[in-house]
Amino acid sequence: MATLIAPDHPSPVADAEVLRKACQGWGTDEKAIISIMGHRNAVQRKLIREAYEELYQEDLLKRLESELSGDFEKAVYRWILDPVDRDSVLVNVAIKQSDYLAIIEISCIRSPEELLAVKRAYQSRYKHSLEEDLAAHTTGDLRKLLVALMSIYRYNGDEINARLASSEADILHKFIEEKAFNDEEIIRIVTTRSKAQVMATLNRYKDEHGTSVTKNLMDDSASQYLAALRTAIRCINDPQKYYEKVLRNAINKPGTDEDALTRVIVTTAEKDLKEIKELYYKRNSVSLDHSVTKETSGDYKAFLLTLLGKED
Amino acid sequence: MATLIAPDHPSPVADAEVLRKACQGWGTDEKAIISIMGHRNAVQRKLIREAYEELYQEDLLKRLESELSGDFEKAVYRWILDPVDRDSVLVNVAIKQSDYLAIIEISCIRSPEELLAVKRAYQSRYKHSLEEDLAAHTTGDLRKLLVALMSIYRYNGDEINARLASSEADILHKFIEEKAFNDEEIIRIVTTRSKAQVMATLNRYKDEHGTSVTKNLMDDSASQYLAALRTAIRCINDPQKYYEKVLRNAINKPGTDEDALTRVIVTTAEKDLKEIKELYYKRNSVSLDHSVTKETSGDYKAFLLTLLGKED
Numbered sequence: 174m175a176t177l178i179a180p181d182h183p184s185p186v187a188d189a190e191v192l193r194k195a196c197q198g199w200g201t202d203e204k205a206i207i208s209i210m211g212h213r214n215a216v217q218r219k220l221i222r223e224a225y226e227e228l229y230q231e232d233l234l235k236r237l238e239s240e241l242s243g244d245f246e247k248a249v250y251r252w253i254l255d256p257v258d259r260d261s262v263l264v265n266v267a268i269k270q271s272d273y274l275a276i277i278e279i280s281c282i283r284s285p286e287e288l289l290a291v292k293r294a295y296q297s298r299y300k301h302s303l304e305e306d307l308a309a310h311t312t313g314d315l316r317k318l319l320v321a322l323m324s325i326y327r328y329n330g331d332e333i334n335a336r337l338a339s340s341e342a343d344i345l346h347k348f349i350e351e352k353a354f355n356d357e358e359i360i361r362i363v364t365t366r367s368k369a370q371v372m373a374t375l376n377r378y379k380d381e382h383g384t385s386v387t388k389n390l391m392d393d394s395a396s397q398y399l400a401a402l403r404t405a406i407r408c409i410n411d412p413q414k415y416y417e418k419v420l421r422n423a424i425n426k427p428g429t430d431e432d433a434l435t436r437v438i439v440t441t442a443e444k445d446l447k448e449i450k451e452l453y454y455k456r457n458s459v460s461l462d463h464s465v466t467k468e469t470s471g472d473y474k475a476f477l478l479t480l481l482g483k484e485d
Numbered sequence: 486m487a488t489l490i491a492p493d494h495p496s497p498v499a500d501a502e503v504l505r506k507a508c509q510g511w512g513t514d515e516k517a518i519i520s521i522m523g524h525r526n527a528v529q530r531k532l533i534r535e536a537y538e539e540l541y542q543e544d545l546l547k548r549l550e551s552e553l554s555g556d557f558e559k560a561v562y563r564w565i566l567d568p569v570d571r572d573s574v575l576v577n578v579a580i581k582q583s584d585y586l587a588i589i590e591i592s593c594i595r596s597p598e599e600l601l602a603v604k605r606a607y608q609s610r611y612k613h614s615l616e617e618d619l620a621a622h623t624t625g626d627l628r629k630l631l632v633a634l635m636s637i638y639r640y641n642g643d644e645i646n647a648r649l650a651s652s653e654a655d656i657l658h659k660f661i662e663e664k665a666f667n668d669e670e671i672i673r674i675v676t677t678r679s680k681a682q683v684m685a686t687l688n689r690y691k692d693e694h695g696t697s698v699t700k701n702l703m704d705d706s707a708s709q710y711l712a713a714l715r716t717a718i719r720c721i722n723d724p725q726k727y728y729e730k731v732l733r734n735a736i737n738k739p740g741t742d743e744d745a746l747t748r749v750i751v752t753t754a755e756k757d758l759k760e761i762k763e764l765y766y767k768r769n770s771v772s773l774d775h776s777v778t779k780e781t782s783g784d785y786k787a788f789l790l791t792l793l794g795k796e797d
Contacts, residue, residue, distance in 0.1 A: 289601070292638050302640040305677035316669070320677070324636035326604050328614040357628070365617035365632070 174447040176482035179212050185220035188213070189228055192221070192237075201240040203472040210249060211479030214443055218253055244431045245473040251439045252480070257287065261295035263436060264303055268310050273319060273401055274419065275436060276307065280322040281368075281408035282415075285329045292323075314355040314398040321364035322405055328367040338373035341366070345378055349389045354399055363405055371409050413445055417452040420461060429468045434477070442480040450481070486759040488794035491524050497532035500525070501540055504533070504549075513552040515784040522561060523791030526755055530565055556743045557785040563751045564792070569599065573607035575748060576615060580622050585631060585713055586731065587748060588619065592634040593680075593720035594727075597641045604635075626667040626710035633676035634717055640679040650685035653678070657690055661701045666711055675717055683721050725757055729764040732773060741780045746789070754792040762793070 188209050195202035213221065225233040237249055251259055260279050267275040279291060295303040308320045341362050348356040363371060378386050387403045407415040416437050423433035441449055453461040465477050500521050507514035525533065537545040549561055563571055572591050579587040591603060607615040620632045653674050660668040675683060690698050699715045719727045728749050735745035753761055765773040777789050 289638070296640050296642075300640065300642055300644055302638060302677065302679065304637055305640065305679075308673045308677045312669075316673075320633075320673075321636070324633070324638070325616055326601070326614060326636070326638070328608050328612065328617065330608075330612055332612055357624075361620045361628075361632075365614065365620045367614065367617075 174445060175443045176446040176450065177212070177214060177442045177480060178482055178484070179214045179217060183213065183217060185217070185224035186228065188217075188221045189225040189233070192225060192233065193229060196236055196240050203241070203245070204475070206237070206241075206249065207472065207476050207479055210253060211476055215256055219255060222253070241472075243473065244435065244469075245471065245476060247432075248435045248439060248473060248476055251435060252442075252476075255294075256440070256443075257290040257294045258298070259440070260287075260291040261298055261303070263440075264291065264295065265299060265306070268306050271310070272432075273315070273397070274404065274433070276319055277322065277401060277404045277408055278415075278436075278440075280319075280325075281405050282412045285327045288323075289326065314396075315401055317355075317357075318360055318364070318398060318401055318405065321360055325364055327365075330367060331369050332367075333369055333373045335373065335377075338370065338377045341374045342377040342381060345374065345386060346382060349386070352392065354390060354392070354396075354402070359402070363402065363409070368409050371406075375406065375410055413448050413452055416441060416449045417456060420449070420453055420464075421457060424464045424468050431469070431473070434465070434469070438477055438480050446481065486757060487755045488758040488762065489524070489526060489754045489792060490794055490796070491526045491529060495525065495529060497529070497536035498540065500529075500533045501537040501545070504537065504545065505541060508548055508552050515553070515557070516787070518549070518553075518561065519784065519788050519791055522565060523788055527568055531567060534565070553784075555785065556747065556781075557783065557788060559744075560747045560751060560785060560788055563747060564754075564788075567606075568752070568755075569602040569606045570610070571752070572599075572603040573610055573615070575752075576603065576607065577611060577618070580618050583622070584744075585627070585709070586716065586745070588631055589634065589713060589716045590720055590727075590748075590752075592631075592637075593717050594724045597637075597639045600635075601638065626708075627713055629667075629669075630672055630676070630710060630713055630717065633672055637676055639677070642679060643681050644679075645681055645685045647685065647689075650682065650689045653686045654689040654693060657686065657698060658694060661698070664704065666702060666704070666708075666714070671714070675714065675721070680721050683718075687718065687722055725760050725764055728753060728761045729768060732761070732765055732776075733769060736776045736780050743781070743785070746777070746781070750789055750792050758793065 191205055191209055195205035209221070210218065222233050225231070234250065234253055237253070238246060241249055251262070254262060260283070263275045264279055267273065280288060283291065292303050295301075299306070304320055304324050307323055308316060311319055344358050345362060348354070348359055353359075362374060366374070375386055382389070387406050390399060390403050390406070392399065404415075407418075419433055419437050423430035423437070437449070438446065450461045453464075457464070462478060462481050462483060465481065466474065469477060503517055503521055507517035521533075522530065534545050537543070546562065546565055549565070550558060553561055563574070566574060572595070575587045576591055579585065592600060595603065604615050607613075611618070616632055616636050619635055620628060623631055656670050657674060660666070660671055665671075674686060678686070687698055694701070699718050702711060702715050702718070704711065716727075719730075731745055731749050735742035735749070749761070750758065762773045765776075769776070774790060774793050774795060777793065778786065781789060
């Protein structure tokens with residue numbers, strides 16, 4: 174469930190007027206921006222952008238970019254974007270910065286139709302395909318895996334072929350035993366099968382061999398490919414548990430990883446951040462709100478806490 | 486341009502009645518079937534199927550399958566199917582028979598949106614993704630190439646990056662010189678770039694090195710991968726010229742390759758078979774109609790000639 178608290182029918186014109194006022198004159202009224210934008214869902218935000226453009230012949234996003242700064246600006250910018258457009262921006266930034274988490278998340282957690290919409294948004298924004306940019310910026314086994322994850326239009330049905338799960342669990346086990354972690358058969362199974370089928374295969378593997386595939390996909394090489402493969406499997410198998418871990422790592426990192434923190438909160442606040450918060454509390458014995466309060470500050474903190482569902 | 490000759494507004498109900506009559510009683514009236522189905526476009530055929538189902542609570546396709554036989558049955562069946570559904574059937578058959586021409590044609594000649602529609606049709610028909618079936622039935626370099634061609638959602642814009650074309654023509658040349666034909670960079674360029682960009686790169690290669698990439702992608706190995714790569718490049722670069730060659734090979738083969746003949750005629754009769762016929766005449770000094778008349782017989786011949794635009 175979402176953590177976002179949004180009124181039922183706010184007036185886009187009234188909202189646009191408040192935002193305009195918050196941006197005018199000496200200084201910016203960040204509180205007003207948070208109180209509006211932190212309480213509007215994707216459709217409402219879109220209507221505000223349209224109303225703002227109509228009223229003031231100005232792009233609200235651009236205006237906010239020039240008024241705000243730092244992590245707060247980044248978070249507001251990402252938040253205001255339409256979800257599929259936001260994903261396309263996240264992937265583009267991730268490709269440029271060789272930060273593959275966002276790429277794996279989006280390719281493995283979004284539904285096939287959502288992923289397709291992200292690809293369309295990417296093409297309309299950058300005039301290239303997402304896949305060609307990703308392929309041109311990566312090499313070797315990592316490229317094979319990431320491009321395959323991003324390219325696939327997976328079958329989205331729930332049907333499971335138990336015999337296939339069993340035979341492909343055996344294939345995984347065979348190559349893992351041989352430490353042939355980059356074998357194309359492993360990549361094929363993880364990247365082309367439906368998520369339900371991949372999960373059935375992972376379960377079967379666990380039943381047969383007593384440990385999870387991800388635990389067995391380890392060596393001492395610190396290989397980027399292997400880390401990416403484990404991440405992909407986690408994202409397919411249990412996105413909420415995966416997101417909890419990303420949040421935990423982001424918060425425990427010396428200096429805090431604000432980009433990861435922003436990304437997870439912004440992309441899940443309208444979806445399942447409530448469940449992720451529960452997992453976080455279970456695993457860390459402190460609430461996510463508490464950790465965010467401790468590790469961030471200023472308008473950025475206030476904005477994240479608003480998205481996390483804090484009552485004003 | 487199409488070769489199909491279809492009236493503007495035929496009555497689906499009247500057509501369904503004629504077809505019903507043609508299927509009833511002792512023997513089948515193939516001529517009546519050809520005179521209707523050989524002169525109806527995709528939308529009209531769909532309306533006939535719907536009218537037939539409504540009138541007789543029977544699937545027209547299934548009825549025709551049971552009434553007809555051999556190459557004629559196959560051709561009628563393929564023809565009546567909705568084009569994207571037909572492509573999904575062609576790909577499925579091709580995967581099972583390891584006949585990769587149809588796979589390469591469909592992945593490289595259809596537009597990105599058409600290819601996506603084929604994948605959707607495939608999933609709805611077979612309850613798997615096209616990509617997973619293809620990946621599970623192929624191996625090695627051939628798999629890498631075919632799965633990449635099928636998975637990609639290419640950018641469809643006309644914009645060309647001339648500098649990129651030049652640098653990627655150099656990459657192609659480098660690996661071709663080294664006879665590293667299966668290098669991932671070659672696969673990346675051919676499979677991920679927009680078709681306009683691939684063509685710019687091929688042209689640049691020709692300008693720089695005086696021969697086409699396909700001429701240089703040859704060795705003595707009779708490798709399936711290399712043949713598939715050349716086919717993909719031809720399909721991207723000049724689909725009509727490619728189709729002319731498929732027709733020529735199908736006709737000149739001892740015994741005639743009816744499957745290929747049917748496939749090309751059925752899939753292009755509503756699109757650009759006219760241009761393909763012109764190329765055929767130029768290259769072979771006989772008309773395609775003449776060759777088809779010579780190499781086929783019976784109802785199958787009559788049906789193909791009708792699709793080729795022969796006036797009754």
